[in-house]
Amino acid sequence: MSELQASSLAPLVRKLQNWSHLDDAEQRAVLDLPHKQSSVERGSYLLREGDQPRTSCVILSGFSYRQKCVPDGGMQILSVHMKGDLIDLETCLLGTADHSVQALTQMTVAQISSEAMMRLIADYPKVGMALWLDTLVDSSIFREWIVNVGRRSARERIAHLLCEFAVRLEQADLGDKCDYELPMTQDQLADCTGLTSVHVNRTLQGLDADNLIVRNKRSVKVPDWHMLADVGGFQSQYLNPFQKGIFERTSSSPAS
Amino acid sequence: MLAKESFEISLPEMQRYFFRLVDDQSALDDPDGSELLDANAARARALLEARSIMKAQVDEGCLCLGCRIEVDNEEGERVATILFKEALEISGF
Numbered sequence: 001m002s003e004l005q006a007s008s009l010a011p012l013v014r015k016l017q018n019w020s021h022l023d024d025a026e027q028r029a030v031l032d033l034p035h036k037q038s039s040v041e042r043g044s045y046l047l048r049e050g051d052q053p054r055t056s057c058v059i060l061s062g063f064s065y066r067q068k069c070v071p072d073g074g075m076q077i078l079s080v081h082m083k084g085d086l087i088d089l090e091t092c093l094l095g096t097a098d099h100s101v102q103a104l105t106q107m108t109v110a111q112i113s114s115e116a117m118m119r120l121i122a123d124y125p126k127v128g129m130a131l132w133l134d135t136l137v138d139s140s141i142f143r144e145w146i147v148n149v150g151r152r153s154a155r156e157r158i159a160h161l162l163c164e165f166a167v168r169l170e171q172a173d174l175g176d177k178c179d180y181e182l183p184m185t186q187d188q189l190a191d192c193t194g195l196t197s198v199h200v201n202r203t204l205q206g207l208d209a210d211n212l213i214v215r216n217k218r219s220v221k222v223p224d225w226h227m228l229a230d231v232g233g234f235q236s237q238y239l240n241p242f243q244k245g246i247f248e249r250t251s252s253s254p255a256s
Numbered sequence: 257m258l259a260k261e262s263f264e265i266s267l268p269e270m271q272r273y274f275f276r277l278v279d280d281q282s283a284l285d286d287p288d289g290s291e292l293l294d295a296n297a298a299r300a301r302a303l304l305e306a307r308s309i310m311k312a313q314v315d316e317g318c319l320c321l322g323c324r325i326e327v328d329n330e331e332g333e334r335v336a337t338i339l340f341k342e343a344l345e346i347s348g349f
Contacts, residue, residue: 153315202277
């Protein structure tokens with residue numbers, strides 16, 4: 001296993017293992033994907049709307065976000081991504097990017113060609129299934145974000161976002177859900193939640209005043225997880241819907 | 257293809273402005289600030305911020321027309337002050 005962890009694509013295997021058990025050969029196939037590693041500066045574009053990329057990117061370190069801009073210059077951040085996430089798997093199939101992806105922090109990414117991804121999926125159906133499940137979890141996250149901007153109050157939106165980010169960090173082994181670093185400015189939180197920067201500041205201060213969070217610069221501590229989750233109407237099930245092994249139950253070749 | 261040049265960014269030179277929310281009793285400092293083109297853009301942003309906070313206050317059932325947004329540049333100079341009561345036209349009363 002240490003050999004697997006040493007490979008630069010180990011974060012991808014780790015992520016896919018959240019959704020389904022991959023045997024040694026399947027893990028090896030992912031790790032052996034030909035790829036090119038790159039550093040990306042904070043703020044740089046990994047993908048622009050309208051691009052026709054021939055690669056998919058796996059995040060090896062750092063954070064990125066998907067966004068769309070409106071003509072007046074306003075930006076909506078659509079999702080935030082972290083270590084192990086595939087940023088643009090869909091472009092393998094869709095061809096043209098319908099949104100942009102920017103680096104939230106300094107990042108390292110591995111670029112994998114669309115052809116290599118398609119071959120992997122054809123040769124290892126269980127890896128293909130894991131990738132599919134990964135996109136389904138992504139769409140569950142999008143649904144929550146739609147509810148956030150459409151129906152939740154500012155306080156609920158921020159509480160929900162803080163809870164979701166915390167659970168995802170913990171899933172990726174990047175932090176403790178009750179004590180973590182939030183790599184986003186107020187402006188970026190505003191773009192995630194459809195609020196403005198001062199409104200985000202005021203909302204965070206309200207959560208702070210009620211001891212639902214304790215902030216120090218980017219550090220967020222959650223004294224009582226259930227209280228914060230209640231405020232945000234947050235239930236983590238959508239982030240790990242396969243924990244009861246649904247894939248194994250429906251697979252024709254159960255995990256060894 | 258994720259070309260090398262797509263990693264590069266070219267933006268006009270931006271300035272950082274800080275938006276402080278002030279009411280009768282307290283002030284809420286802005287630790288991050290926002291990067292904007294110039295003082296005019298900062299003033300326009302402050303107007304949006306004021307209206308956004310007023311919207312939230314209306315939702316909460318308590319509008320504070322005595323609040324204001326103060327905008328400072330990175331040197332700490334005040335570049336704009338937006339009074340809530342001047343950020344919207346009120347009619348019908």
